[in-house]
Amino acid sequence: MISRLLLALALVVVMLAGGTSTYIYLGSKQTKVSQAPLKPTATTPRAAALNLPGTLYLTQRGAVYNLSAGRFHQLTSEAGYMQPSLFPDGGNLVIVRQFPTYSDLYVMNRFGGLVRQLTDNAAPPRAGDIGANHWSFYPRMSADGQTLWMTYDGLKCSGCYDVSLAVWSMPFGGSIRQARAWTDGGYYTGGDVQPIPLPGGGIMYTKYDYASNIDYRLETKLVSLLWFTNRINSVGRRLTDPGADCRSPSLSPDGTQIAMICTYEKQISYLTVASWNGSTIGPLKTVISDQLVAQPTWAPDGSGIAYLAPGVAAGEFQLWFLPRAAFAPPPPPPSPSPTPGGPHNGPLPTPSPTPPAPPVKPIQITMYSGFDATSTMAWAR
Amino acid sequence: MSSVAGGFAYFMPAAQAAIEATGQAIHVTPSPSLLFTPTPTGSAAPTAAPVTGAFTVLLLGSDDDSKFIGDHVLTQSMILVRVVPSTKDVTMLSIPRDLYVHLSTGGYGKIDGAYSYGGPGAAVATVAQDFGVRIDDYIWIGLLGLVKLIDAIGGIDVVTSNPVMDDYYPADILSSWPYDYERVAVLAGPQHLDGLHSMQYVRSRHGDLQSDLGRSQRQQQVLIAIRQKAKHVSPSDLPVISQALGGELKTSIDLPKVASLLPLAASFDNPDQIRTLILANPYTHGCGCPETYVTANWNLILPLVHQYFP
Numbered sequence: 001m002i003s004r005l006l007l008a009l010a011l012v013v014v015m016l017a018g019g020t021s022t023y024i025y026l027g028s029k030q031t032k033v034s035q036a037p038l039k040p041t042a043t044t045p046r047a048a049a050l051n052l053p054g055t056l057y058l059t060q061r062g063a064v065y066n067l068s069a070g071r072f073h074q075l076t077s078e079a080g081y082m083q084p085s086l087f088p089d090g091g092n093l094v095i096v097r098q099f100p101t102y103s104d105l106y107v108m109n110r111f112g113g114l115v116r117q118l119t120d121n122a123a124p125p126r127a128g129d130i131g132a133n134h135w136s137f138y139p140r141m142s143a144d145g146q147t148l149w150m151t152y153d154g155l156k157c158s159g160c161y162d163v164s165l166a167v168w169s170m171p172f173g174g175s176i177r178q179a180r181a182w183t184d185g186g187y188y189t190g191g192d193v194q195p196i197p198l199p200g201g202g203i204m205y206t207k208y209d210y211a212s213n214i215d216y217r218l219e220t221k222l223v224s225l226l227w228f229t230n231r232i233n234s235v236g237r238r239l240t241d242p243g244a245d246c247r248s249p250s251l252s253p254d255g256t257q258i259a260m261i262c263t264y265e266k267q268i269s270y271l272t273v274a275s276w277n278g279s280t281i282g283p284l285k286t287v288i289s290d291q292l293v294a295q296p297t298w299a300p301d302g303s304g305i306a307y308l309a310p311g312v313a314a315g316e317f318q319l320w321f322l323p324r325a326a327f328a329p330p331p332p333p334p335s336p337s338p339t340p341g342g343p344h345n346g347p348l349p350t351p352s353p354t355p356p357a358p359p360v361k362p363i364q365i366t367m368y369s370g371f372d373a374t375s376t377m378a379w380a381r
Numbered sequence: 382m383s384s385v386a387g388g389f390a391y392f393m394p395a396a397q398a399a400i401e402a403t404g405q406a407i408h409v410t411p412s413p414s415l416l417f418t419p420t421p422t423g424s425a426a427p428t429a430a431p432v433t434g435a436f437t438v439l440l441l442g443s444d445d446d447s448k449f450i451g452d453h454v455l456t457q458s459m460i461l462v463r464v465v466p467s468t469k470d471v472t473m474l475s476i477p478r479d480l481y482v483h484l485s486t487g488g489y490g491k492i493d494g495a496y497s498y499g500g501p502g503a504a505v506a507t508v509a510q511d512f513g514v515r516i517d518d519y520i521w522i523g524l525l526g527l528v529k530l531i532d533a534i535g536g537i538d539v540v541t542s543n544p545v546m547d548d549y550y551p552a553d554i555l556s557s558w559p560y561d562y563e564r565v566a567v568l569a570g571p572q573h574l575d576g577l578h579s580m581q582y583v584r585s586r587h588g589d590l591q592s593d594l595g596r597s598q599r600q601q602q603v604l605i606a607i608r609q610k611a612k613h614v615s616p617s618d619l620p621v622i623s624q625a626l627g628g629e630l631k632t633s634i635d636l637p638k639v640a641s642l643l644p645l646a647a648s649f650d651n652p653d654q655i656r657t658l659i660l661a662n663p664y665t666h667g668c669g670c671p672e673t674y675v676t677a678n679w680n681l682i683l684p685l686v687h688q689y690f691p
């Protein structure tokens with residue numbers, strides 16, 4: 001009798017354990033697709049991070065991090081920070097802080113402390129129109145540190161639907177009333193963004209426009225174009241074709257190359273490089289075509305390009321680094337030539353062919369981080 | 382047996398939600414107009430067509446916030462999707478929501494009103510009769526449903542085509558006052574979008590010169606991105622997804638067909654085989670009138686539709 005009771009109890013225990021185990025097992029088989037990314041500081045970057053020069057600034061969920069000597073450090077809380085950009089001397093950063101209805105630019109020191117506010121884009125307290133707020137994005141300082149460049153929606157009219165961004169310049173330390181629009185922002189296009197002040201004068205930026213405005217035979221479809229201008233309110237000059245759909249330019253430290261992404265009007269994003277002589281761009285060369293590349297950024301020593309791209313298909317954006325050798329291989333060593341009158345007699349030996357160098361591949365620096373892919377990165381020496 | 386019970390307990394919420402959401406019968410509202418009696422379509426009496434054959438689904442997306450009463454919502458998005466399993470070809474045709482058509486419920490109006498007058502049956506019948514296509518099934522999703530779906534699958538990767546800036550975007554979800562506005566700035570380029578920002582990207586139209594047409598292109602981009610991400614979802618994720626979608630998704634596709642479609646969806650891995658069609662000029666023309674109707678050039682639309690939706 002007791003043994004039957006024990007048997008029944010044992011069966012109940014086994015059934016409970018079996019059912020629960022199955023439930024837990026199935027739960028454990030859930031994919032990690034919806035798992036939130038980890039803070040960069042909570043993971044160890046790949047060993048290759050140790051080889052990256054200088055200090056790289058980037059953002060995750062509105063918090064600023066830097067990567068220095070192979071380790072990430074969190075500089076701010078998750079408070080809407082994005083698009084850090086370095087002062088010419090590398091001492092401070094200019095950064096965007098985005099709020100629900102406006103964004104402002106700030107000077108931030110290299111430890112994440114706010115030094116000063118540069119814009120005041122919030123609508124006056126009594127403004128009844130939400131459109132009285134403004135956006136400022138993509139700040140850049142001029143080489144002499146005197147001028148702040150940015151994209152700003154200051155050309156919109158009250159109550160209008162067109163909120164296209166335009167490229168503006170403002171004296172550093174001045175007010176928005178002293179700012180001047182360099183471009184017209186287009187008409188219902190999204191506008192002109194990502195200005196880069198050029199060492200030789202003028203600016204390069206990304207212009208969004210309808211392809212049919214460039215060439216009437218093309219489809220009325222919004223595309224991105226790299227654009228150059230060296231005078232305020234001038235039409236400027238197109239640098240890339242509408243079909244290439246290029247954006248996010250980054251100038252190499254020596255000023256001779258541009259890295260960008262080109263999307264060819266599709267849901268793709270190729271890392272592309274081209275030569276640059278200060279006013280003219282060379283042929284586009286696709287460097288990476290199998291990743292969704294965002295925010296290419298040159299290393300301060302020119303040793304390669306950092307960028308953001310998903311670590312796994314359709315996943316969050318991780319930090320990657322492409323060594324320069326991948327797209328600008330070093331020239332082959334000169335083949336030894338026989339010295340005339342030298343000690344060698346008889347037929348010359350056939351030089352053995354140099355084995356081809358193994359292809360240089362992108363290096364994934366982080367695995368689980370999920371960086372803000374619309375936020376530019378800043379890389380200091 | 383206990384293991385089966387454990388599995389049953391695990392999947393029961395998903396199954397319950399799936400049973401509630403799937404296999405919805407399509408009640409076609411008879412048209413009071415003799416001229417435009419709805420064409421009998423497969424949708425009126427859905428049959429369990431084998432998944433090996435081509436099929437057409439009407440995707441419907443609605444504002445279903447508190448401005449609307451019950452199921453009387455407008456369909457902000459109508460996309461016809463034809464899937465040919467044998468060739469792995471997918472064609473998506475976005476129908477402008479302001480298209481001025483004969484409604485299956487009678488009279489004329491914007492096509493986005495069909496659903497509000499007669500539910501999914503009227504929307505299906507209107508598209509079927511005006512475009513001359515056979516529609517096998519429909520899938521309807523509400524605003525919050527799309528947000529939750531994208532969040533449940535962990536977000537999607539999209540190359541947003543341009544900065545989408547909108548100063549008067551409706552603040553009608555997750556808001557106590559559905560007539561309020563908010564400012565939206567979805568910056569351009571490759572990025573990982575969560576549900577809320579995906580919704581802003583596909584729904585905003587004030588800053589787009591092409592208005593609803595531009596928005597349709599963005600909706601197709603997001604649909605393709607969802608399909609791409611869905612390939613990485615396993616059956617064990619279904620309870621979480623179904624819980625997220627509760628009440629925000631309805632479809633006439635029954636459960637056995639959903640099960641048979643899952644492996645099919647995973648086998649479509651070539652994005653170049655997804656054809657996207659937009660009915661821009663010269664297929665449609667904005668009339669410029671206050672009601673913002675879009676008129677159809679049926680002489681061009683019908684041959685296009687018959688080519689890709691035979």
